[in-house]
Amino acid sequence: MSEAMTFTPALSSGFDRAKKLSRIMAVLFTIGFWVTLVGTTLVIAILFIPQTPPGHEDVVGLNDISVSLDGLSFGQRVWVLLAIEMVGLPVVFLMHHTRRVFGHFARGEVFVLPVIGHVRRASVWLIVSFFANIAGQIMLRATGLMPPGQSHGTAWPLIIGVVTFIAAYVMAEAQRIAADNAEIV
């Protein structure tokens, strides 16, 4: 079925353009994926940053919330690291699945199960990112590491994640029926 739904670029100039656009998106999301991955890896370094002299301040950012590392014990730094990783890792997976979706599109694979699978997994990570963001902020707030009055959050990742998840589920079922029908014919 996967091959049956693959289209050759010569068929349509419109689809050819769509494939080019998908290739650009795949490259952009791949860059986003690597940047996020490197960021979430490099942030481990906050455990080993030496105490800065007075007058200087080491700060890490969690979205637009900044946390000062000054005077934090190793345990507190581990806590900050966990909070940051909790927020960052779902984005890494989200980027990964999104780049795979556009990678498939760029190869002319559109209504196929692997694409729908990546869409579904991307939506799951989008939903996870919503809750992870809240959990990360709660972790920092619980220990007083987050400055009072600061908070950041929006319900859009949850809403869009749920929409995409259900859409992917429906598409997967429809695709299975289409595949069954094609086999019968």
Next chain:
Amino acid sequence: MTMTMQTPTMSPAFAGARKLSRFAAVLFTIAFLVMLFVVMTVPAIVIFPTTPSGVELGVGLGNGVNVGFVSLTRSQAIGAMIAVELFYLPSVLMLYHTFKLFFCFAKGEVFAAKPISHMRAAGWWLITSFFASIAAMYLLDLCDRKAFYAFNGHTLHFPGALPGLSLWYIGALLTGIATTIAAHVMEEARAIAADNAEIV
């Protein structure tokens, strides 16, 4: 050529998917109506900024941004009202296309032109919401920075606040672009599949 699948007896799983779509469609219709109600009541709040008992009414734009109209002059209040409408309208239209998309799914239309066009429209409104949100904040800033809004207790200063604001709403932009392009690719693929089916 029609990609409509009208046979729920064919697959219990697809029947389940259609039921889930109907449920989602109803939920998003409710969300759409609630948001529409908010958008429509904002002019009323401008005219009647307090309750009869004197409690100040206001509209929240999320992230600690609250708009009240009591202390504003008429022109400031109108500006603030336009800002609130600007902020909410793209979301209302996005929700409209989302519930229409799920109604299409509920009717068994999945890889058809109509749901794909709703998907694309929802993507466009998501992109628009990114720019509209920033424009709304700028308009609020022009009306009266100190009187009625604060980001986590801090006022914003344009144009310096633009990068920070962009980061706040970047999710909508990225998701919108991805959705719009995905819908575009699907539409092109669907058109080719329809052409092929006609040839056969």
